[in-house]
Amino acid sequence: MTTSSLPVLESSDPRLKLTVENRIRNIFVTQSQDTSKRKEENVNHIPVVTETPSRVLEAGVNTLQKTLVLKKQAELDEVDQQLTLKRREFKNCVETLARRRSELEIRQHQTEERAIKFEKFVAENEAKRHRALTTYEAARELNISKQRGIEDLTEQLKQLRARHEVLKERMAKYKIYEDYLMKTLDYLPNIYLDNGSESLVMPIIRRHETLSITHRELLQRLGRLEEEVEQGQRHLPIMKQDHSIKKLMANKELSELQSELETLKEKNKKAEVNLLMEQGLCREKVKEVGCLLMAINNLAEQCYLAAYGPLENMNMLTMMDMVKEYILDKADTERRVRRLMESGSAMTSKTALTEKREKGSMKSIGSKTQIKSSSKVSRKSETMS
Structure with a gap:
């Protein structure tokens, strides 16, 4: 929302000047002219304002409405000036912020580029480090192999020097024999040396060569055997460890099998x-079954019925049926006998009851007659009195 700025008034504007008439006196018109010569007493002179409006406003005197409007206009102009200054400051701040934002974007872009370059640098350094480590490992292995070769060569050199010393001592030892042989050759005739020297010396030389070859082969074989022994000694602790592990596993399996054996034994x-x-x-059951069979046979013999046939041809079920039927017949006959006995006892009890009733009736009749006779006697005595 844009605000319309008021026009700025300059100090030279004629509208800001206050024009006041130069009155000499403040008198009434009704007075006569003679009074003009009197002393001017009790006359209010209005001063003439010749200063600028801003100066008048700064003086702070009691002014008119127009002067107040001018004062407000001046304040408004000052506020407009301050507003323009603030707008300029705000515009400058916005420009500085935009400039800073662009600088920050440029710096951010630069930092991103630096980060990318740094990541590339780190990756290159990592690759270089990896290559350096691989080359270092290869060089270290090569140095180790060369060191081992140097140690082997020094060992061989020591052995050769020792062999050289031994051979030197042996040559010094056999120097006497060489001198003796050379002296003997000097004393031998030339004909003997020309004819038979080759036939006597060459077999010895060939024998020496064969012996040296076999000695060399034996030494090589001895070296191979020593290497095999060293390898066997290296593998011996591993084999011992494997053997101990297998032994422990076997002991564990054996303990498990023993525990299973004990459980199976239990x-x-x-x-x-x-x-x-x-x-x-089962024996008790067999005994009980035998006793039951004997009891059934005994019962069948005691309760035999001819309707079922011979006893030897019967099975157990038929015997039991026969015994059951016999027992039922016996029970039926016993029940009938009891009924007959109960009916006979009932008849006897009835006859006894009838006899008792007859005796009681006779006794009651006699007592009644006695009572009647006694009552008659008492009545007669009363009448007599």
Whole structure:
């Protein structure tokens, strides 16, 4: 929302000047002219304002409405000036902020580029480090192999020097024999040396060569055997460790199998005990069944009925049916006998009751007659009195 700025008034504007008439006196018109010569007493002179409006406003005197308007206009102009200054400051701040934002964007872009470059640098350094480590490992392995080769060569050199010393001592030892042989050759004739020297010396030389070759082969074989022994000694602790591990595993399996064996033995013992108990129960059951069969046979012999045929051809069920039928017949006959006995006892009890009733009736009749006779006697005595 834009605000319309008021026009700025300058100090040279004629509208800001206050024009006042130069009155000499403040008198009434009704007065005569003679009074003009009198002393001017009690006359209010209005001063003429010749100063600028801003100066008048700064003086702070009692002014008119127009002067107040001018004062407000001046204040408004001052506020407009301050507003323009604030707008300029705000515009400058916005420009500085935009400039800073652009600078920050540029710096951010630069930092991103630096970060990308740094990441590339780190990746390159990591690759270089990896390559350097690989080259270092290769060089270290090469140095180790060379060091081992140097150690082997020094060992061989020591052995050769020792062999050289031994051969030197041996040559010094056999120097006497060489001198002796050379002296003997000097004393031998030339014909003997030309004819038979080659035939005597060459077999010895060939024998020496064969012996040296076999000695060399034996030394090589000895070296191979020593290497095999060293390898066997290196593998010996590993084999011992494997053997101990296998032994522990075997002991563990053996303990598990022993525990399983003990559990199986306990189960077998329990099964044997159960079997013996079942066998005892079976024996008892067999005995009971035998006793039952003997009892059934005895009952069948005692309760034999001819309607079922001979006793030898009957099975157990028919025997039991026969015994059942016999017992039912006996029970039926016993029931009938009891009924007959109960009916006879009932008849006897009825006759006894009738006899008792007859005796009681006779006694009651006699007592009644006695009572009647006594009543008659009492009545007669009363009448007599």
